[in-house]
Amino acid sequence: MAAPSLTPSTADPARPVPPRTAGPPPPRGRFARSLRRNLTAHGFLIGAVICFAVFSWYPMIREFGLAFQKTGHGGTSWVGLDNLETVYHDPAFWQAWRNTLLFTALALLLGFAVPFVTAIVINEFRHGQGFLRLLVYLPVMLPPVASVLLFKYLYDPGYGLLNELLGFLHLPEQQWLQDPGLSMLSVVIASTWMNMGGATLIYLAALQGIPGELYEAAELDGAGLLGKIWHVTIPQTRLVLSLMLLMQVIATMQVFVEPFLLTGGAGPEGSTTTVVYLIYQYAFNFNNYGAAAALGLLLLVLLAGFSAAxxxxxRAGDE
Structure with missing residues (x-):
């Protein structure tokens, strides 16, 4: 009779056998299942990527090449920096940059401050905020041509509402769009009214996220209205203000619609000629697409450098 073994048998039926677990599926199988589950989402994503590639990325890439080429007689030829030299020596080049910078400065004084103040005023109302938001955003929903026609009526030197108001106050009438000293300011006022709705709603959303306890604490410390705005409202909305400042500078540097529709683009004595309008002239009036692309490239580099700085x-301020 054999002696009992001290080592348990591997075939002992009393010992439970651990279940066999399947290994992870191969990467290709996981990707296929994920693709099937998210087929609709991937379809929308691919459509968006194609639209951006065709209508945004390709024109930008094409502009880089076109800035160093000359088009004519159905063909193109490389000319190096000749287009940049042509643009640089154009008498309208520096005037367009001065007008664009002036428009940006005036738009920041009005278009950056007015929406923020309007949002603060609307935020103080306890009732009717929905109606006020609609009223402020209404100009954004109007077609630009309709808004421009409205301001052309307001600025008309003969029967315009602004001159009628000045006459009622016994003040001298003004040539709003015909005077080189007033034309740019008139364009800025119209642009501010046409575009302030979106910024106002963004500021209003930021204001409504500020805790009321901060205002109560500031009031207990003796802060008045301006003190609460300076010590509570502005610090709490600093990130939104910074982002809107960057976006507004980029948008105003590319202004085209308002001066083009109000003053025909150039304005009296070229007072409303902007960089983008000069690009339009090069491309569609002079048929010089290379110079237009070169000027657009300069504007792109300037705005990219400003954004990066x-x-x-x-970031340095946050640290």
């Missing part, structure tokens, strides 16, 4: 300074 602004983001870097903002």
């Amino acid at each position: 602004y983001v870097r300074l903002s």
